[in-house]
Amino acid sequence: MKAERLNEILDQIEQDLGISERIKIELKPMKIKAASISFKSKTLRINKNMLKDLDEDCIRYLILHELIHYKLKSTYHSDRFYRQLDEKISRSEARELEGKILRSLLELNNIL
C-alpha cells in the first residue's frame, strides 16, 4: 500500500473520531507488535513486516485501533476502549480482522 493511501485512511479515521491533532504514520519493522502509537510524538507505527499479509481492511482496523488508544490517551483494552471500537465497527467484523492479524503475527512470532 502506498504512503498516500495510508495517509488518506488515517485522515478519514482521524476526522471520524474527532481527533484534530496531526498524527504521523510510520512503517517500521517490529518484532512483536502489529502496531503502536506514541502519544508524545503523535506517531502511529505499523509493523512493516506484516504489511504484505494485510489487506486494506486490516490496515484500516489497525489505524482505527491505535487512534482510539490515542483519543482515550490510554493503551489499555478496557471496556471504554471496546465501547468506542464497537461504535465504529461491528464485533463480528472486528473479530474477523483480528483473526487475520493474528495469522499474520504467527508468521513473525511463534505465539502459537
Next chain:
Amino acid sequence: MKAERLNEILDQIEQDLGISERIKIELKPMKIKAASISFKSKTLRINKNMLKDLDEDCIRYLILHELIHYKLKSTYHSDRFYRQLDEKISRSEARELEGKILRSLLELNNIL
C-alpha cells in the same frame, strides 16, 4: 476448565488427527505465547494467564492447532499446515476463534 475436561478434548482431537502417541497437557503462565508444543517431551502447553479469557471453543482450537504442528513435526504455518486445519474447522470459524485469541493476547502484551 478442569484438567479432566482438557484431557478429554485432547484425547478427542488426538484420535481425530490419528496421533497415537500420548501427549501431555500443561498449563503454564507464559509471556508471549498463547500455546506451544514440544515434539521431544510430547508436551502441549497452554498459557495459564489466558485461560480465564478463553471459552471452550478457543481452547479446543489451541489444542487442534498445536496437535497439527505435532502431527506435521513442524512449527511453520505453511500451506500444508493450513490445509490440515481447513479439514477440521471452517475458515470463518477459525478466523473468529483466532480473533478471540488475539484479544486475549492483547491483555497480556501490547501487540497493538
